Every structure is written in C-alpha cells, then in structure tokens.
Amino acid sequence: MEVKKISSTILKVPISHPYELPLTIFDRFADNIHIPVLYVFTPTTSSNADIISALSKTLFHFPTLTANLSTNSHGRPCLTVGDPQGGALLVEATVSSKLEDHLPFTPSPDFTLLHPEDENAKHSLQVQLNRFQCGGLVIGVTNHHRVADGQSMGSFFVTWGKMVRGIHNDPLPAVYDQSWLKPRHPPLVQFDHWGTDFMPLSSQPKECCLFNPIVVDPSEITNMLLHFSPEFIMKLKAQTGKLTTEKHTTFETLLGYLWRKVTIARQLDDKECTMLRISVNGRSRLWPPVPLEFFGNLVLNAYPKANSKELIEGGVATAAEIIRKGLRFIGEDYFRSFIDLGEVYGDRDLVPCYDKDTNLLSPILEVNSWLGFGFDEVDFGGSGTFRGFLPTWEPLEGLLVLIPAASGDGGVDVFLSLLEKHAVVLREISHTLD
Structure with missing residues (x-):
C-alpha cells in the first residue's frame, strides 16, 4: 500500500x-x-x-x-x-x-x-x-x-x-x-485498589498485579479479525442456560467462549491462573447515572480469574458466569471508592498496574467492548457504504476488542492479537462448538 x-x-x-x-x-x-x-x-x-x-x-x-x-x-x-x-x-x-x-x-x-x-x-x-x-x-x-x-x-x-x-x-x-465525580465527605476507600488498579505506594506491601515480564519480538505477534453471526451467538447462549435461569448477555457469552478458546490456543498449564482485564463503563453504574455524553474517562477494570483447567472443562456456561460475577463486583461502591482514592492520594504519583505490562500479556487477556458506543452509526455523508471500523495493527499480544460487525448482519467482529503460533491454533478452533 x-x-x-x-x-x-x-x-x-x-x-x-x-x-x-x-x-x-x-x-x-x-x-x-x-x-x-x-x-x-x-x-x-x-x-x-x-x-x-x-x-x-x-x-x-x-x-x-x-x-x-x-x-x-x-x-x-x-x-x-x-x-x-x-x-x-x-x-x-x-x-x-x-x-x-x-x-x-x-x-x-x-x-x-x-x-x-x-x-x-x-x-x-x-x-x-x-x-x-x-x-x-x-x-x-x-x-x-x-x-x-x-x-x-x-x-x-x-x-x-x-x-x-x-x-x-x-x-x-x-x-x-x-x-x-465528587468524592464523599469524608472519603471512604472501601476496596483495596493497590496491586489491582494502581501499583502499591513505596510505603505499602509489595504485592504485585498479575503480569508477564517476558518481552517477545514484535514479529512473533499477529492480529486477526473473527466474525460471529447472530445465529452462532444464539447457539452459544443456549449453552449458558445450563447453570442459571438468568440469561447471559451477548458480551458475557461471547467473551466466555473466546476466553476458553484463547486459553486452549495459548496451551496454558492446567493449574495456571488466567485473567481477563475488562474495561467497565461507570456512567450507568453510578447513581444518579452520569450522562452518556460525559466527556473524558469514566472506566475501570473488572478482573475475572480462573484456573486454566477449570475454565476449559467448565464450558461456556462456567466462563460466562465467572465473567458476570467479575463485572457485577465493579459496581457503584467500587467506583465511589475509586473516586475517594483520588481525593486521598491524588497528590501522589499514581501508577496503573498495567504500566508494568510488556508486549506479552499472556496469561492475561485485555478486553475492550466497543459495542453500543455508536461507532457503527457514524455517517460522513455521500452515497458510499460504511465498510468497517477497527483498530490498526497492534503489536501487543493479548488484546481483544469486540466491534459491531462491519457486515451489518447484527453480529460481532472480534479483533484479537496473539502470538502467531497461537493464532494458528485459534483459527482452527474459533468456530467449533463444544
């Protein structure tokens, strides 16, 4: 080009x-x-x-x-x-x-x-x-x-x-x-954000976030785009009803499915802990709700974790339920606690845990959902056709982004960055139902 x-x-x-x-x-x-x-x-x-x-x-x-x-x-x-x-x-x-x-x-x-x-x-x-x-x-x-x-x-x-x-x-x-985003008076830091969201301060115990210190040659990393049709997603949702009468969302279901597939492709040891780092929008979680039009940042992470063997053997239903519990933990109390943390420690040098990341996230999978943000509604005029919205090339192993399908069929496109040797495996199993 x-x-x-x-x-x-x-x-x-x-x-x-x-x-x-x-x-x-x-x-x-x-x-x-x-x-x-x-x-x-x-x-x-x-x-x-x-x-x-x-x-x-x-x-x-x-x-x-x-x-x-x-x-x-x-x-x-x-x-x-x-x-x-x-x-x-x-x-x-x-x-x-x-x-x-x-x-x-x-x-x-x-x-x-x-x-x-x-x-x-x-x-x-x-x-x-x-x-x-x-x-x-x-x-x-x-x-x-x-x-x-x-x-x-x-x-x-x-x-x-x-x-x-x-x-x-x-x-x-x-x-x-x-x-x-006003803090409470007095501030109340209810959750331990150190070692989870921010790196511990020098005076605090040296507990670390889960991370991989290994750096790989960027040439070993590849990007892929997978498409999941509405019909395929409905089949997945049918599997998640085995453990609960409460229906799982498309996000929980598809992500649970992909988490298991990526874990298989990465060939993690049975006892190895794998974690999702999921971006969570706080606008609707705070009360009163913050307008969707609030401009800036209002996102934290949820951190669902699972033993590799437990995740694979448990099926999509187990994975989706682990994700649901992780997302629900990051509710209003967690966001308020985080706001109060900023009030108490705002004058300190706060370093997000992910700053320790290298270009190899495994066994972590960083998840961003761009569903519902209106990216697929953008229209710059003329009679041409919208044919896609996607990230550019990302030399970061372990990044997963859910995007409204460019085909317009109501499905979901998934942008995923993995080591090439793992991507080869994932391409073979990405659409095989258990």
Whole structure:
C-alpha cells in the first residue's frame, strides 16, 4: 500500500483565555497512549473540504481534544485547553490503489500508514484523510486515551458525522461537568485498589498485579479479525442456560467462549491462573447515572480469574458466569471508592498496574467492548457504504476488542492479537462448538 501525504495542518479552537482542567482519577488511570482506529467508506463520500470544515466546527464543542497534557503549578497532571502549542493535527493523503483491492479490511501492518504516527504524538487528536484512486475514503484517527475514553469518542465521531451532513445536535453532546465525580465527605476507600488498579505506594506491601515480564519480538505477534453471526451467538447462549435461569448477555457469552478458546490456543498449564482485564463503563453504574455524553474517562477494570483447567472443562456456561460475577463486583461502591482514592492520594504519583505490562500479556487477556458506543452509526455523508471500523495493527499480544460487525448482519467482529503460533491454533478452533 503506497500512501502519500500531501498536506498537514493544525486545527485550533478559538479560546481567548487558555485554562487548565485537572485530570480526574479516571483520566490518570487510563492508558498513557494514543488509540489508533480506522473508518472505511466506499465512494462516493463527502469532500475532504466538507469533512475538515465539519471537524473544525465539531472541535469547538469538544475543546479538550485540542488540549495539551501538562502539569499545573502544583505538579498535578492537567489538560491545558487553548494552549498555543495545542490543536488537532489534520493530514490529507492519497493512496495509489483502489479501496476495493483491500476489502474486506483485515488487520495488516500497512494500516499504520493510514494514520499519523501514534508514538510520542504531540497532539491529543490526530486525523488522516486517505483518498484512494476510486474515491474511497479511510479516515485514520488517533486520540490520547487520557483525554477521552471509547464512549466519549463515540459521541465525538457521531457528532462530527452529523456536522458533515448539516445536522446540528441540540442539546450539545459533550458534558464536562466533573461534579458528577465528587468524592464523599469524608472519603471512604472501601476496596483495596493497590496491586489491582494502581501499583502499591513505596510505603505499602509489595504485592504485585498479575503480569508477564517476558518481552517477545514484535514479529512473533499477529492480529486477526473473527466474525460471529447472530445465529452462532444464539447457539452459544443456549449453552449458558445450563447453570442459571438468568440469561447471559451477548458480551458475557461471547467473551466466555473466546476466553476458553484463547486459553486452549495459548496451551496454558492446567493449574495456571488466567485473567481477563475488562474495561467497565461507570456512567450507568453510578447513581444518579452520569450522562452518556460525559466527556473524558469514566472506566475501570473488572478482573475475572480462573484456573486454566477449570475454565476449559467448565464450558461456556462456567466462563460466562465467572465473567458476570467479575463485572457485577465493579459496581457503584467500587467506583465511589475509586473516586475517594483520588481525593486521598491524588497528590501522589499514581501508577496503573498495567504500566508494568510488556508486549506479552499472556496469561492475561485485555478486553475492550466497543459495542453500543455508536461507532457503527457514524455517517460522513455521500452515497458510499460504511465498510468497517477497527483498530490498526497492534503489536501487543493479548488484546481483544469486540466491534459491531462491519457486515451489518447484527453480529460481532472480534479483533484479537496473539502470538502467531497461537493464532494458528485459534483459527482452527474459533468456530467449533463444544
């Protein structure tokens, strides 16, 4: 794939007086990285000029995406909105081939050519418009995770698409009111977040999170995209009814199925502990509920664990039930405890446990669900067809992302990164029912 960058510019939001917005405890817990994704559209689409104009208008309502990550006078991490060095990077590029030559999009290292460099990026939001010979369009976007989580970026993308089509949201979609995250008085840290969410402080016992210290050559890691139809998922759900009368969700069922399959493919020892690290959206878990339009980060992790042999022999029903219990543990009390932790220890150097991760997560599986975030509802105008939304190439073993199926059949696509030798096994068993 030959990609030629033809122009780049910085889009700024007109702010007369720059201001600092402190990072919340949830922002500080988020990955200190850029998240790169691709949107794929067949021709015809709106012009680059219309898409860029709409992006400028949209950023006015999402100003933190143009902010700089910095520290305030007290040494606390913050966003500086209106910083002269800030703004969003916008790149226009052409691709020498036709889009149809690359469809359907399946993970490839070439994907990294379709978005700006995400390592050590200077801007919180980076956008690259890639025009193919046929007029097809791939929009590559990277955003800093400490500025916005998946729910927030879903709202941003949907609003941007509406702006392109001349539809203006009323009320405006972004909510920045941090009063939703006020600590209790007095603060009450009910749960032990040390060694689970954050690394223990120097004065605390040296209990460690589960992690693998081994680093592998990135060439040993591959990415794959699996599709699961609604019919296949219904068959899985029929298996989960064996242990409970309460129906399991699509997420619990499919993830339980995949957890077992990946454990088999990884060839873990029978007694080895395997763990999921599942992103949990706190907006609906807090009371009163935080609006879905809250912009920023409001995500913690659930950590379901199981013995490898127990997981494999227990079937999908057992795996789904372990996941359900793990998710329900991360309820309002846990989120409130985490908020209060930020009040008590906010002036300390808090390091998320996953900062110890190498590029080999096994026996951990990091799980993100992009279902229900509206990514598949994005429409940039024109008569072209939406053909996919997916991460770019990720050289991180153990990453699993659930995505609305690009086929539009109501199923689920699963992006998964594994060692190549394990991916070979998984491809053979990925759709075999026990």
